[in-house]
Amino acid sequence: MQQMQNLQTLHNDALVIGVDVGGTKIAAGVVDNQGNVAGRIQVPTDTSSPEDTLRSIAASVKRVLHDAGSNAERISAIGLGIPGMVDPVKGMSLLAVNLGWRNVSVKDWLERELGLPCSIENDVSAATLGESLYGVGKQQEYMVYLSLGTGIAARAIIHGQLYRGAHGMAGEVGHVVIDPSGPLCRCGAKGCLEALAAGPALAQAALRELQSGKASSLQEYQAADLRAEHVFEAAVHNDALALQILQKAGLQLAYGICLLVMGYDPQLVVIGGGLASEQSPLIASIRAGIEQWRTRAPVFHAMLNVDAIRVSGLQGDAGIVGAAALVAAQRKIVL
Numbered sequence: 488m489q490q491m492q493n494l495q496t497l498h499n500d501a502l503v504i505g506v507d508v509g510g511t512k513i514a515a516g517v518v519d520n521q522g523n524v525a526g527r528i529q530v531p532t533d534t535s536s537p538e539d540t541l542r543s544i545a546a547s548v549k550r551v552l553h554d555a556g557s558n559a560e561r562i563s564a565i566g567l568g569i570p571g572m573v574d575p576v577k578g579m580s581l582l583a584v585n586l587g588w589r590n591v592s593v594k595d596w597l598e599r600e601l602g603l604p605c606s607i608e609n610d611v612s613a614a615t616l617g618e619s620l621y622g623v624g625k626q627q628e629y630m631v632y633l634s635l636g637t638g639i640a641a642r643a644i645i646h647g648q649l650y651r652g653a654h655g656m657a658g659e660v661g662h663v664v665i666d667p668s669g670p671l672c673r674c675g676a677k678g679c680l681e682a683l684a685a686g687p688a689l690a691q692a693a694l695r696e697l698q699s700g701k702a703s704s705l706q707e708y709q710a711a712d713l714r715a716e717h718v719f720e721a722a723v724h725n726d727a728l729a730l731q732i733l734q735k736a737g738l739q740l741a742y743g744i745c746l747l748v749m750g751y752d753p754q755l756v757v758i759g760g761g762l763a764s765e766q767s768p769l770i771a772s773i774r775a776g777i778e779q780w781r782t783r784a785p786v787f788h789a790m791l792n793v794d795a796i797r798v799s800g801l802q803g804d805a806g807i808v809g810a811a812a813l814v815a816a817q818r819k820i821v822l
Contacts, residue, residue, distance in 0.1 A: 502558075503814045504551050504603075506567045507610065507806025508544060510534065510585030515547040516804070517555060517562065518811035522621025524804045526554060537591045545600045565605045566813035568613030568806055569593065573655060575608045575813075584673075606813040609655060610806065614799075615642035616649055616816050617809030618757050623797045631658070631753040632799075633744065635762035635769075639681040641743075643751045649816065650751075658751075660743045661685065680743045684736035686715035686762055692732050693718050703728035715762065722768045730768055737772020744773070745780045748791045756791070759799030770798060 505524075507514045509532060516527040528550055533543040544567070552559045571583030578594020580586070597605045608616075615632035624630040630644040639661030643650045650657055661681035662674045669678025670691065682688055690713050693705050704726045708717055721729035744756055762769060774793050781788040801808050 501563045502561045503811040504548055504562055504565045505807035505809070505811030506544060506547060506565060507613075507810055508532065508540075508567055508569045508586070509610075509806075510570065513544055513547045514807055515551050516807045517551060518808055520815075522617065522801070522808050522812075524807055526551070527804070527807065528554070532586070534585075534587055537586070537588050538596075540586055540588070541591075541593065541596050541600075545597060548597075548601055548603075562603070564814045565597065565601065565603050566613070566810040567593065567597075567605060567607045568610035568810040568813070569607055570610050573607055573609045573612075575606065575655070578605065578607055580607070606817050608810075608813050609642075610809070611640040611658075612642050612649055612651065612655070613809035613813055614759055614801075614805045615644060615809070616812040617801060617805055618759065618799055619644045619647070619649075620812045620815055621808055622757065622799055622801045622805075624755055624757050627753075627755050629751070629753045629755075631744075631747050631751050631756045633660070633740075633747065633756060633758050634760040635685070635740070635758060636760035637686050639685045639740075639743070641747055643747075643753065645751070658747070660747055663743065663746060665739055665742060680739060684739045684743075689715040689718050689732055689736060692736075693728065696728055696732070701728050705729065719762075719764075719767065719769070733767075733769045734772045737769050738776040738779075740769075741773050741776025741780060744777060744796070745784075745787060748787065752790060754795065756796050757799055758796065759801065759805050763798050763802075765798045 503518050505518045512529055513532050514529045516524040518524055530547045533539040569580055570585050572581040574581055580588045580591045580593050582589050593607050594605045611634045618624040618632050628647050633641045641658035641660045643658055662679045664676055664678050665680050666678035670682045671677050672679035672682035694713055704721050718729045722733050777793055799805055
């Protein structure tokens with residue numbers, strides 16, 4: 488775990504704590520007006536009850552404040568990215584399955600506990616804002632951010648502003664049905680993009696192939712232990728089965744990007760999340776799939792080229808920086 492660096496090296500007197508809340512861990516750090524992160528901490532998420540989860544969030548913030556020492560006076564606000572449906576105006580988590588939350592007053596509770604103003608938003612929406620303000624999407628009026636990880640979701644920047652939709656969930660391409668005969672998705676439908684190409688889906692695809700008798704270095708893992716990271720690692724070592732799985736997933740994701748492009752007409756598509764790495768065979772397959780769609784569809788060809796598919800430069804800090812960007816967006820200025 489990295490220690491807090493010297494906060495004096497950051498830009499601007501006003502700093503923000505960005506908090507990325509997940510079902511298993513909470514990451515927090517101090518962010519300046521350029522999107523630089525001075526320090527990072529990570530603590531387990533206590534999901535025993537909504538209040539226990541809030542306490543673990545508060546504990547992470549207090550730890551960052553403590554590590555900041557006298558520089559804590561420069562910290563003006565807190566931004567939080569939270570999974571699921573969020574009402575950012577009321578500061579409520581309407582539904583977060585991974586946290587076991589429904590109608591939790593996150594903003595009010597944390598502001599009472601911490602004495603600092605808080606802004607909250609869906610975690611993918613937060614990451615999109617971070618990419619728009621500080622990442623490869625900076626100064627782009629029209630951008631789509633696609634998050635690939637345990638789940639799949641996207642959000643759009645339109646006229647330089649986050650587009651939320653009627654329920655704050657515009658861009659949930661992970662639950663678009665790609666193959667009606669495909670595997671059951673956690674949303675209840677079959678063959679959703681998330682059920683085909685998200686992290687757990689890649690591991691399940693590998694497991695099915697192994698059970699059918701396919702040879703692979705992945706055979707060394709027990710069924711319960713096999714994860715997407717193992718598939719990626721095997722692919723790096725040219726394992727044929729792993730490469731096949733990532734190639735198929737990449738083509739499916741390319742179709743999802745095609746739908747996003749046709750729906751939002753962006754200048755740029757940024758791919759982020761835990762499965763996004765510039766050197767990954769998955770990204771290479773996505774780009775190959777995009778080129779196939781450009782060849783087949785003249786309209787799509789005119790709307791997007793392969794160079795407009797970019798991998799997030801924020802990477803591991805995307806959640807923290809995105810959460811801090813909520814404060815900047817709320818103030819309508821860069822911090």
